[in-house]
Amino acid sequence: MKITVKRWHAIAQWQWDTGKTDDNGDAEEDVCGICRIPFEGCCPTCKVPGDDCPLIWGECSHVFHMHCLLKWIGTAASKQQCPMDRRPWGETIAHLSVHTPRNLDRISISSDRREKGRRE
Amino acid sequence: MQMRSHGFPCFVVEIIMAASEALRNQVAAKWQDSFNRLNRTGVGISGLMEFSKAWAVAAEFLRPRDLGAPPKDFNTHEIRSAFDVLMQCRMLPMLLESFVACLDMSICQRICGRNQHLITDDVTRFMTEYDASGDPDVIGRLVLRLADWYFAWAPGGELGQTISSAYIVNFQTHVFSVLPAAFAAGFKRLLAATLALFTEGATPGVPASVQDSRLWPSFELLGLADRYESLIASVCYEHIETHVLETCAGKWDEPMLSRLREWMAEKVVPWMLLPYARGAKTAEEARTMLQGVGSRFDFHVCKTLCDLRTKEMFDIVIDYPDSTHALHDLKECLQRVDQRTQLVRALRKSNKKRLLHPGADTKDILTQYVSLIRCLRVIDPPGVLLFKVADPIRRYLRDRPDTIRCIVASLVVDGESGDSLVDDDEPIQPLQSAQVDDYTDPNWEPEPIDAGPDFRANKPSDVVSTLVSIYDSKDLFVKELQVLLAQRLLAVTDGNYEKERRNLEILKIRFGEAPLQVCEVMLKDMTDSKRIDQHVQSQSSSVMHPTIISRHFWPKFQSSKIQMPGQLHEIQEAYAREFMTFKPDKKLRWLSHLGSIRLEIELQDRTVGADVPPLEAAFIELFSEQDVWTLNDLIARVGTVERSAALKALLAWVDRGVLREETEDVDMQRFRLLERVPEDAGAGPVGITTAGSRTALAEEEPAVLTVQQQQAEQMKVYWKFIEGMLTNLGGLPIDRIQTMLKFAQGYDRTVDQLGAFMDAARREGLVSVKDGIWRLNR
Numbered sequence: 034m035k036i037t038v039k040r041w042h043a044i045a046q047w048q049w050d051t052g053k054t055d056d057n058g059d060a061e062e063d064v065c066g067i068c069r070i071p072f073e074g075c076c077p078t079c080k081v082p083g084d085d086c087p088l089i090w091g092e093c094s095h096v097f098h099m100h101c102l103l104k105w106i107g108t109a110a111s112k113q114q115c116p117m118d119r120r121p122w123g124e125t126i127a128h129l130s131v132h133t134p135r136n137l138d139r140i141s142i143s144s145d146r147r148e149k150g151r152r153e
Numbered sequence: 154m155q156m157r158s159h160g161f162p163c164f165v166v167e168i169i170m171a172a173s174e175a176l177r178n179q180v181a182a183k184w185q186d187s188f189n190r191l192n193r194t195g196v197g198i199s200g201l202m203e204f205s206k207a208w209a210v211a212a213e214f215l216r217p218r219d220l221g222a223p224p225k226d227f228n229t230h231e232i233r234s235a236f237d238v239l240m241q242c243r244m245l246p247m248l249l250e251s252f253v254a255c256l257d258m259s260i261c262q263r264i265c266g267r268n269q270h271l272i273t274d275d276v277t278r279f280m281t282e283y284d285a286s287g288d289p290d291v292i293g294r295l296v297l298r299l300a301d302w303y304f305a306w307a308p309g310g311e312l313g314q315t316i317s318s319a320y321i322v323n324f325q326t327h328v329f330s331v332l333p334a335a336f337a338a339g340f341k342r343l344l345a346a347t348l349a350l351f352t353e354g355a356t357p358g359v360p361a362s363v364q365d366s367r368l369w370p371s372f373e374l375l376g377l378a379d380r381y382e383s384l385i386a387s388v389c390y391e392h393i394e395t396h397v398l399e400t401c402a403g404k405w406d407e408p409m410l411s412r413l414r415e416w417m418a419e420k421v422v423p424w425m426l427l428p429y430a431r432g433a434k435t436a437e438e439a440r441t442m443l444q445g446v447g448s449r450f451d452f453h454v455c456k457t458l459c460d461l462r463t464k465e466m467f468d469i470v471i472d473y474p475d476s477t478h479a480l481h482d483l484k485e486c487l488q489r490v491d492q493r494t495q496l497v498r499a500l501r502k503s504n505k506k507r508l509l510h511p512g513a514d515t516k517d518i519l520t521q522y523v524s525l526i527r528c529l530r531v532i533d534p535p536g537v538l539l540f541k542v543a544d545p546i547r548r549y550l551r552d553r554p555d556t557i558r559c560i561v562a563s564l565v566v567d568g569e570s571g572d573s574l575v576d577d578d579e580p581i582q583p584l585q586s587a588q589v590d591d592y593t594d595p596n597w598e599p600e601p602i603d604a605g606p607d608f609r610a611n612k613p614s615d616v617v618s619t620l621v622s623i624y625d626s627k628d629l630f631v632k633e634l635q636v637l638l639a640q641r642l643l644a645v646t647d648g649n650y651e652k653e654r655r656n657l658e659i660l661k662i663r664f665g666e667a668p669l670q671v672c673e674v675m676l677k678d679m680t681d682s683k684r685i686d687q688h689v690q691s692q693s694s695s696v697m698h699p700t701i702i703s704r705h706f707w708p709k710f711q712s713s714k715i716q717m718p719g720q721l722h723e724i725q726e727a728y729a730r731e732f733m734t735f736k737p738d739k740k741l742r743w744l745s746h747l748g749s750i751r752l753e754i755e756l757q758d759r760t761v762g763a764d765v766p767p768l769e770a771a772f773i774e775l776f777s778e779q780d781v782w783t784l785n786d787l788i789a790r791v792g793t794v795e796r797s798a799a800l801k802a803l804l805a806w807v808d809r810g811v812l813r814e815e816t817e818d819v820d821m822q823r824f825r826l827l828e829r830v831p832e833d834a835g836a837g838p839v840g841i842t843t844a845g846s847r848t849a850l851a852e853e854e855p856a857v858l859t860v861q862q863q864q865a866e867q868m869k870v871y872w873k874f875i876e877g878m879l880t881n882l883g884g885l886p887i888d889r890i891q892t893m894l895k896f897a898q899g900y901d902r903t904v905d906q907l908g909a910f911m912d913a914a915r916r917e918g919l920v921s922v923k924d925g926i927w928r929l930n931r
């Protein structure tokens with residue numbers, strides 16, 4: 034017997050690659066430490082998840098919705114610290130470096146987004 | 154004293170002699186008076202003699218005689234002068250009395266002295282004939298005969314009004330006294346025949362007497378028209394009823410009321426002139442006389458039609474819009490006859506009996522409800538009737554688990570099924586909710602008087618708003634819309650989502666942008682998937698074209714974790730790798746049990762093509778490893794899968810003639826690949842199968858959990874609370890349970906949803922309910 038797959042209409046979910054290897058999507062979900070919304074959802078100011086509401090990785094290994102973190106860092110109370118562990122906030126370049134430059138594009142436009150977010 | 158000279162009879166004299174002087178004088182005076190009256194100014198007793206002769210002549214003239222007897226030869230002059238004499242003597246009343254006495258005898262017994270049967274005998278003869286035949290013609294002939302008697306005995310009009318009217322009264326009285334009880338029934342039939350002559354024309358069956366022009370004048374002469382006035386009216390009422398039922402029952406597509414009124418004017422009114430405009434001299438006079446009775450009959454037409462339409466209303470609603478004319482008729486009738494209460498009662502009763510029962514489809518109930526909304530809008534634009542009739546339907550629908558799903562399905566344009574609840578010509582508009590009275594509205598009107606206290610005049614008026622308002626919140630609709638959209642999007646394989654996009658735009662107008670934001674994301678996922686696939690295919694072509702979804706924006710899916718074996722797994726891996734190259738910060742998680750796969754299977758003697766669900770593909774892929782598998786081993790290889798689902802998938806291959814079941818015992822179900830069509834295979838489905846001949850997808854359970862299922866899942870969390878409170882407090886009404894559950898964190902269900910859940914728990918035997926009190930079963 035020879036089986037040939039002619040066409041496959043499949044269904045998949047996308048997930049942020051947070052570096053964790055658990056493939057059990059139904060387990061305890063990863064949520065943003067600031068807004069408590071799952072990473073695959075979007076931050077409270079956004080309406081569309083995914084590329085339009087990306088994540089940001091800290092040197093401290095904490096991950097947030099980028100918009101949530103930028104908003105937090107923008108407050109005086111933040112003292113530029115990670116809201117989870119109060120260590121000085123720094124974005125991990127290491128994580129970004131394994132990715133394509135497009136991510137950098139996204140970071141660069143993120144300040145525009147922040148402006149936009151404030152206006153809203 | 155003069156009296157002796159006048160020769161009084163002896164006994165008078167004796168009486169007078171015996172009496173006292175005073176009495177004697179009194180009687181004498183009276184006698185003198187009488188004498189003077191009779192004798193007048195005659196010489197001696199010549200006046201008295203003249204009177205006697207006149208009396209004899211007049212009495213003989215008036216004496217009733219048999220119809221067959223030869224007419225008596227009277228000298229008109231002689232009679233005239235005789236009556237003159239009697240008049241001068243003021244003896245006419247006496248003559249009349251005598252005449253009446255004689256008349257009485259003639260009618261009721263025998264004509265004075267002669268042994269002839271007159272009126273009584275005639276009446277008896279005719280009535281016997283009528284009893285035997287039931288023919289109203291007999292009654293007609295009897296009436297004409299009685300009229301003959303009347304004329305035969307009537308004193309000439311020249312004798313003065315007094316005599317004539319005395320004659321009429323006495324003749325009528327005596328005729329009535331001899332008519333038997335059965336006459337009324339016969340007379341009614343005769344009247345009905347006269348009316349039928351007007352409404353149906355001179356058909357061959359019409360009795361001759363009915364067409365006799367003397368008939369109605371005879372009724373008048375004999376006083377029948379007055380005596381049987383209510384009978385005449387009831388004949389007309391009954392005729393109207395029969396006519397309305399015959400012409401209007403089930404006839405809803407034409408304006409019948411105006412036609413009935415034409416019929417009344419053309420056919421019935423000419424007949425009505427006979428009994429009701431008797432003696433009218435001019436048309437104007439006749440019209441005035443008919444006014445009152447005409448209005449009564451018009452009312453009866455309206456009432457009869459109103460009764461009929463009320464009885465037919467449920468089917469009129471079914472037939473809408475073909476039955477529009479019936480609705481306009483009913484509206485007009487209801488303005489004349491106040492039977493709104495009856496209409497409400499009848500509709501509620503037939504709805505309960507024919508609609509609101511477990512055997513009816515929710516879809517049908519909704520269709521009828523929508524039709525009802527439209528029908529009652531025609532009859533009663535303010536919506537009071539609808540409010541009263543709809544209430545039980547709405548309550549019933551609220552308790553049905555699939556109501557929202559049905560409503561939502563009808564909101565989504567399919568393009569194919571034409572039985573949408575919503576008319577195409579109905580404008581798409583935002584949902585309206587009940588508002589408080591707006592007194593600044595120039596069109597504001599006070600609420601109709603029969604509106605109850607709960608009635609709100611500005612209830613939502615468009616159909617969709619009305620349906621959505623069955624529920625307190627529209628959230629459930631949005632959830633259901635999401636489920637429906639998900640099912641439809643996942644079923645799209647040709648990449649064309651335009652229809653769904655259009656649907657969503659329409660729904661956004663109705664429900665608002667914000668609640669449907671998740672649906673926006675779903676559609677975006679579809680277009681994103683298409684773009685991603687184009688990129689992936691350009692890098693490394695694949696047979697796989699996945700829909701990649703944002704999980705939090707889609708309804709929950711049936712959870713199932715199957716592992717795709719062999720080349721299927723490789724295809725998944727290859728695609729996922731390519732995806733990660735394109736989107737490095739993301740990865741894919743396959744929902745392997747969803748979707749569909751088109752396979753081509755080359756066997757030794759044939760090729761089989763099929764579009765199959767993933768589980769079927771996974772199983773057949775495993776058969777490329779070995780020819781024989783037990784069910785248990787197959788299940789173990791794909792991971793978690795229901796035994797029944799696995800069996801169903803395998804049997805699909807058996808149906809295609811690719812596998813054969815080889816089962817020795819039930820616990821060890823085995824399947825074998827058929828590389829060749831076995832010799833013993835009959836004309837079964839084994840053989841060359843054309844691609845896609847069997848799309849198992851159609852039978853597949855919907856992948857997306859319904860809102861109901863999702864809620865049931867969530868509701869289970871609260872079962873512990875409910876169990877606890879029922880254990881501690883015994884029985885509780887639903888409202889109490891609801892109140893107490895509100896203390897539980899995150900509980901946001903309506904009491905209706907709780908009710909549905911409790912009902913489900915009851916079906917599982919966990920609880921029971923009696924008189925509204927829920928208890929645990931122990």
Ligand SMILES: [Zn+2]
Pocket residue numbers: 065066067068069070075076077097098101
């Ligand atoms: Zn966040």
Ligand SMILES: [Zn+2]
Pocket residue numbers: 075076077078079085086087098100101
């Ligand atoms: Zn965001």
Ligand SMILES: [Zn+2]
Pocket residue numbers: 091093094095115116117118119120
């Ligand atoms: Zn941190």
